[in-house]
Amino acid sequence: KAGVTQTPRYLIKTRGQQVTLSCSPISGHRSVSWYQQTPGQGLQFLFEYFSETQRNKGNFPGRFSGRQFSNSRSEMNVSTLELGDSALYLCASSFGTGREKLFFGSGTQLSVL
């Protein structure tokens, strides 16, 4: 069974640009959540999608957005990139039915110059 796949693995952008990250969950999982990890703030919840609907949202500005497709694949978008957006972005998938373990991808390392 394939794990959670995130693409691309590494990304370098400049300030002001926008970026789209992709996440393919484990087959059968309907929930995809996104996290941002930085040395200063640690691991922080961005948002969760379940059956193409945003179910939970963290405390991030509107520049951070996401969506989920009918096959449960998810994308997150960051517009007008800032230096502080440099981080490891992790997505996690689960069945989304309650308290259960999350399966994490390897992450996308975003560097904003």
Add this chain to the structure above:
Amino acid sequence: SQELEQSPQSLIVQEGKNLTINCTSSKTLYGLYWYKQKYGEGLIFLMMLQKGGEEKSHEKITAKLDEKKQQSSLHITASQPSHAGIYLCGADGYETSGSRLTFGEGTQLTVNP
């Protein structure tokens, strides 16, 4: 919002030694998760605890949940270099069970051969 404090922040042990990592919550714990991370990579699920007094073991790793103290501990017996990495505790709230986890800052474990 819920906050998790992990201690110690870093730990260096000699191979074969036992060690304990603690995770203390500012609020009641409903679901407590332990993950392991290699630097710059995704999180690997270790254990999930849901009930006060619950204890789970996997190979040489044991985790306990003390609901009254709002605390969980992770104990590694006879540590090996393969145990090295960052250990993260995560928790969800009663009303947000599932994908929205709050994580501690992590404990960096080094095991010297």
